[in-house]
Amino acid sequence: MATYRMKIDGLDELMKKLKELEEEGEHIAARALYEGAGIVADAVSKAVQGIATEPFKYAKGGHKRKPSPEEKAALMRAPHGVSKFRKRLKVVDTTVGFNQSGYVDVNFNHMNSGARTNYKAFEFKGKESTASSTLRWIRYAGGSEKFGLSKDIGRHAQNQKPVGAIANAINSGTSFMDKQPFFRKAVSTGKGAATARIEAEIKKRIDELDIG
Amino acid sequence: MPDEYTSLVAALKALTQGESPDTVTLPVAENEWNPRPDTESYGIVALEFEVDALHGDNVKQVTAYEGSVDLYSRKKDGAGWIPLIAATLTEHCEGAWSLNSHQYERENSIFHWEWWFQVEE
Numbered sequence A: 001m002a003t004y005r006m007k008i009d010g011l012d013e014l015m016k017k018l019k020e021l022e023e024e025g026e027h028i029a030a031r032a033l034y035e036g037a038g039i040v041a042d043a044v045s046k047a048v049q050g051i052a053t054e055p056f057k058y059a060k061g062g063h064k065r066k067p068s069p070e071e072k073a074a075l076m077r078a079p080h081g082v083s084k085f086r087k088r089l090k091v092v093d094t095t096v097g098f099n100q101s102g103y104v105d106v107n108f109n110h111m112n113s114g115a116r117t118n119y120k121a122f123e124f125k126g127k128e129s130t131a132s133s134t135l136r137w138i139r140y141a142g143g144s145e146k147f148g149l150s151k152d153i154g155r156h157a158q159n160q161k162p163v164g165a166i167a168n169a170i171n172s173g174t175s176f177m178d179k180q181p182f183f184r185k186a187v188s189t190g191k192g193a194a195t196a197r198i199e200a201e202i203k204k205r206i207d208e209l210d211i212g
Numbered sequence B: 001m002p003d004e005y006t007s008l009v010a011a012l013k014a015l016t017q018g019e020s021p022d023t024v025t026l027p028v029a030e031n032e033w034n035p036r037p038d039t040e041s042y043g044i045v046a047l048e049f050e051v052d053a054l055h056g057d058n059v060k061q062v063t064a065y066e067g068s069v070d071l072y073s074r075k076k077d078g079a080g081w082i083p084l085i086a087a088t089l090t091e092h093c094e095g096a097w098s099l100n101s102h103q104y105e106r107e108n109s110i111f112h113w114e115w116w117f118q119v120e121e
Helices: A012-020 A023-049 A069-077 A150-159 A163-172 A182-209 B003-013 B078-093
Strands: A086-088 A091-093 A103-105 A120-123 A135-140 A145-149 A160-162 B028-030 B041-056 B059-073 B097-105 B110-120
Touching (some): A023 A069, A023 A091, A069 A163, A103 A163, A160 A163, A163 A182, A163 B097, A182 B059, B003 B028, B003 B059, B003 B078, B003 B110, B059 B078, B078 B097, B078 B110
Parallel strands (some): B028 B041
Antiparallel strands (some): A086 A091, A103 A160, A135 A145, B041 B059, B059 B110
16 A cells, blocks of 8 residues: 655654663653554544445446445455554654554456456454464454364455455546545645644653653 | 646646657546557556545644645556656655556556655645
8 A cells, every 4th residue: 555654743842852761761751652653543543434436337438436345344354453563773653554463355357357256354353374274353244253273264265355456446436436535635734733742742651750 | 636736647647758749648547447559658646535634723823734646557667657656756846656566467467656745745
């Protein structure tokens, strides 16, 4: 999925104070970053709910289509919260989005070829795993669910689509589907609130430690 | 509608390549679906949402909008439209634009470039 980088500027004074605290300062910065990234993650969740859908149809002969409800459901179920923090040199960063959301099982080609059969999807519980016998929830179109080994759904493996690719197709549009930039909107409009939250969180901890 | 956006759309619609009589125009649709014309390349420009606003005297003094430009092309190099679109964005949006993604649709054998930009009103 396309990447949107959000860099927080204008916190030089606060960061200077945090550097004086060394390791404790890094923890405070990471905690504040987590709070800020959480706001963006919440905005993404809200934006996913606003995606316009229509029952699946093939986009052939120059016609366009909207995302299907199944594709929207895949995004709503997929984990897209704040990921693990990465520390490189003195920089701490994290990601929010669908790049690590794993795969969803769709029995139709979400592009424009292939035959459609009954829709089935499964969602990952916990971390994504490549193990062939991981226990997973399997949710069927009729609403029933079962908890089973992934090998039970192995025959559908060829129909698995990366959730990130579905999110990207909706966010950026394709040659047969109008774009609905839900993710870009969430990041662009959430930046102000996220920055304010990060600043407030750092100030709060500095006040608690009484180093201001 | 922000003036910067109006002028950007006009400039994109006027994009041409080559000298007459072999002048090639890029079909650009504004804010609506372009039904896959039988051309090698086509573009879509749209103003999408409000990003931020500066308030004063109980009214919005400045409003920032975000939009995007999409180029679809069957040519790997975008049939030469990429630098022209980049130059147009620089001219009308100054520095507030970026190439957001470059993708390939395997099923339709078409390349897709997406730029986002911000304009003010």
